[in-house]
Amino acid sequence: MTIDRPPGALPRRRIGRTALDVSVMAVGAAPLGGLYRASSQQDALDTLRAALAGGINFIDVAPLYGEGLAERRVGKSLAQLPTGGLVLSTKVGRLLEPTEPQPLASDWAEGLPFAVVYDTSPDAIRRSLRDSIERLGGARPSILLLHDPDRSSEPSALPAVIKEAYQTMAELRAEGAVTAIGLGVNAPGPCRIALELGDWDCFLLANSYSVLFQGEEGLLDTCRQRGISVFIGGPYMSGALAGGSQWRQGPITESVSADIERLKTVCSRYGLPLQAAALQFPLRHPAVASVIVGMRAPAEVSQNISFLTTSIPDAFWDNLAAAGFIPR
Numbered sequence: 001m002t003i004d005r006p007p008g009a010l011p012r013r014r015i016g017r018t019a020l021d022v023s024v025m026a027v028g029a030a031p032l033g034g035l036y037r038a039s040s041q042q043d044a045l046d047t048l049r050a051a052l053a054g055g056i057n058f059i060d061v062a063p064l065y066g067e068g069l070a071e072r073r074v075g076k077s078l079a080q081l082p083t084g085g086l087v088l089s090t091k092v093g094r095l096l097e098p099t100e101p102q103p104l105a106s107d108w109a110e111g112l113p114f115a116v117v118y119d120t121s122p123d124a125i126r127r128s129l130r131d132s133i134e135r136l137g138g139a140r141p142s143i144l145l146l147h148d149p150d151r152s153s154e155p156s157a158l159p160a161v162i163k164e165a166y167q168t169m170a171e172l173r174a175e176g177a178v179t180a181i182g183l184g185v186n187a188p189g190p191c192r193i194a195l196e197l198g199d200w201d202c203f204l205l206a207n208s209y210s211v212l213f214q215g216e217e218g219l220l221d222t223c224r225q226r227g228i229s230v231f232i233g234g235p236y237m238s239g240a241l242a243g244g245s246q247w248r249q250g251p252i253t254e255s256v257s258a259d260i261e262r263l264k265t266v267c268s269r270y271g272l273p274l275q276a277a278a279l280q281f282p283l284r285h286p287a288v289a290s291v292i293v294g295m296r297a298p299a300e301v302s303q304n305i306s307f308l309t310t311s312i313p314d315a316f317w318d319n320l321a322a323a324g325f326i327p328r
Contacts, residue, residue: 010308025291026293072136091144091147146182166197206233210234241278272312
């Protein structure tokens with residue numbers, strides 16, 4: 001299976017039962033908010049300009065990214081760019097409260113002076129969306145995701161937290177404030193719970209489904225059956241499949257490093273970069289609408305589009321299945 005690229009645009013896929021169509025690759029805006037190292041407003045403008053010119057119409061951001069900094073940089077950039085057909089995704093669950101400058105979390109090199117407070121009450125969900133729109137310079141997200149409810153709740157309380165957030169998010173969808181609602185998480189468990197509590201359009205599943213690790217526990221098949229779209233975040237698994245030193249937000253273990261080398265060997269037989277396999281594998285599942293890739297420079301946009309549109313023969317995927325990397 002190959003990913004065809006019409007002239008001047010990436011292919012697009014429909015989100016659930018909505019009228020939204022998104023490019024099969026999205027810009028993950030966390031690096032524009034200082035993830036791992038500092039960025040700049042010019043970086044954001046240049047990156048998003050290159051993405052839009054390359055046929056990407058989907059940008060994913062969140063209040064957590066740089067404690068509002070990514071949303072602010074995305075908003076300022078979009079004010080200078082043509083945005084027809086653009087689909088924005090942001091998240092709720094975390095409110096940003098003004099505070100004195102605080103030490104940043106270890107993964108963030110910069111951020112705005114806000115304290116992060118997890119709150120899924122009706123007023124907080126609505127305020128979070130209003131605050132995001134303000135930081136985005138008036139740009140309105142079409143997709144609203146409940147962010148990491150499992151990281152801020154005890155397991156026993158998680159169903160109630162998701163249900164509370166869903167009620168307000170569904171109201172916002174019914175009111176036309178947003179078009180699609182879902183969860184943005186790093187494990188399939190919260191999505192499994194959510195499926196029993198509401199009518200969702202999409203899930204963002206990060207660091208859980210890749211050419212080297214399929215830890216989604218059957219969630220994608222269930223979503224396909226129910227008409228729910230899935231966005232795969234972290235197709236490079238925090239960078240490990242693109243030459244980085246992180247694997248699923250932690251250091252690369254010896255066993256993972258050995259598997260990566262084995263995977264590279266198979267890729268080399270077909271003259272393929274590992275990154276091409278990493279980006280294209282998730283899109284082979286019919287539930288997956290887009291892969292979300294963190295980018296902070298035009299060169300990264302160009303490289304990722306090239307990897308995404310590299311022709312990969314079916315024999316390559318057959319070889320990976322025979323070697324046990326992916327399901328048959």
